[in-house]
Amino acid sequence: ATPTSVMVGTGKGAENGILIKGAESLELAHQIQIIVLDKTGTITQGKPTVTDFVTVNGTANSNEIQLIQLAASLERNSEHPLAEAVVRYAQSQEVTLADVRDFAAVAGSGVQGIVSHHLVQIGTQRWMEELDIHTQVLQQDKERLEYLGKTAVWLAVDGEIQGLIGIADAIKPTSPQAVKALQKLGLEVVMLTGDNQRTAESIAREVGIKQVLAEVRPDQKAEVIKSLQAEKQGSTRKTQHSIVAMVGDGINDAPALAQADVGIAIGTGADVAIAASDITLISGDLQGIVTAIQLSRATMRNIR
Ligand code: ADP
Ligand code: MG
Numbered sequence: 001a002t003p004t005s006v007m008v009g010t011g012k013g014a015e016n017g018i019l020i021k022g023a024e025s026l027e028l029a030h031q032i033q034i035i036v037l038d039k040t041g042t043i044t045q046g047k048p049t050v051t052d053f054v055t056v057n058g059t060a061n062s063n064e065i066q067l068i069q070l071a072a073s074l075e076r077n078s079e080h081p082l083a084e085a086v087v088r089y090a091q092s093q094e095v096t097l098a099d100v101r102d103f104a105a106v107a108g109s110g111v112q113g114i115v116s117h118h119l120v121q122i123g124t125q126r127w128m129e130e131l132d133i134h135t136q137v138l139q140q141d142k143e144r145l146e147y148l149g150k151t152a153v154w155l156a157v158d159g160e161i162q163g164l165i166g167i168a169d170a171i172k173p174t175s176p177q178a179v180k181a182l183q184k185l186g187l188e189v190v191m192l193t194g195d196n197q198r199t200a201e202s203i204a205r206e207v208g209i210k211q212v213l214a215e216v217r218p219d220q221k222a223e224v225i226k227s228l229q230a231e232k233q234g235s236t237r238k239t240q241h242s243i244v245a246m247v248g249d250g251i252n253d254a255p256a257l258a259q260a261d262v263g264i265a266i267g268t269g270a271d272v273a274i275a276a277s278d279i280t281l282i283s284g285d286l287q288g289i290v291t292a293i294q295l296s297r298a299t300m301r302n303i304r
Contacts, residue, residue, distance in 0.1 A: 025278035029296035039193035050089035052166030149202035178286035
């Protein structure tokens with residue numbers, strides 16, 4: 001595209017809350033074939049709240065308060081959005097937090113540490129299984145929560161499951177319309193998340209996404225983009241490999257955003273995600289992607 005048409009395109013983008021870094025991404029956006037959307041903070045609002053606190057011994061006893069204290073004390077040391085939700089929940093219950101020793105975070109899995117002389121571990125079922133902690137006890141509760149699109153996080157104390165935390169993160173109201181518009185443009189829309197399959201599928205149903213890649217570890221996200229890029233689309237030389245866009249907000253998403261042909265960051269997301277991207281949606285409204293593609297089309301039409 002000519003410098004003038006690029007300037008016009010980026011200018012119109014900025015007016016619509018879409019920051020486009022270079023000419024290249026503006027030129028490429030109309031060719032996107034596959035669009036990969038991160039779940040938490042991209043499709044959803046990224047403001048998770050604890051809705052359920054299930055304990056093995058039933059609810060509303062002093063044991064529950066103690067478990068909330070152990071969980072929130074540990075999570076106070078984590079920067080994960082789910083961790084913040086647990087801490088806020090404890091604060092709303094006026095639970096005072098304790099100090100933590102030997103805190104460790106395992107990306108994509110959970111956190112652990114020593115709280116009040118107990119080993120406390122919080123995270124995914126897969127991680128609990130890797131730690132040889134049996135999760136049968138609250139299996140039905142887990143399935144119920146996940147079916148509702150909530151993330152079920154396991155709480156183990158001294159190597160035994162004591163509770164399950166249900167955390168809800170509502171979708172952005174504009175996400176379903178944006179997904180529909182992208183599909184209408186002929187794009188293949190894919191959800192990519194570290195969260196579990198059932199929760200991911202529930203959210204995908206809500207927004208109209210059919211293809212879900214769940215339980216993907218942070219270090220695998222870029223690889224997933226690579227393999228989608230390798231997918232063949234049609235037989236002409238020009239379309240041999242797929243042009244893939246990735247949309248994300250998290251630190252975890254940065255390598256995938258960099259790997260994608262077009263990386264699109266959510267403006268309210270992590271700085272590294274924005275730095276790794278070509279385009280930033282300032283307000284985080286996914287309908288900005290549709291606008292960016294339309295701008296790209298118009299820009300290229302002007303020079304042909
Ligand atoms: P996403 O791709 O949805 O941002 P992550 O890869 O960061 O997810 O984490 C995947 C899963 O690991 C989370 O859904 C959660 O179950 C678990 N997890 C990670 N960190 C924590 C934490 N600090 N507290 C509780 N669970 C966690
Ligand atoms: Mg995210």
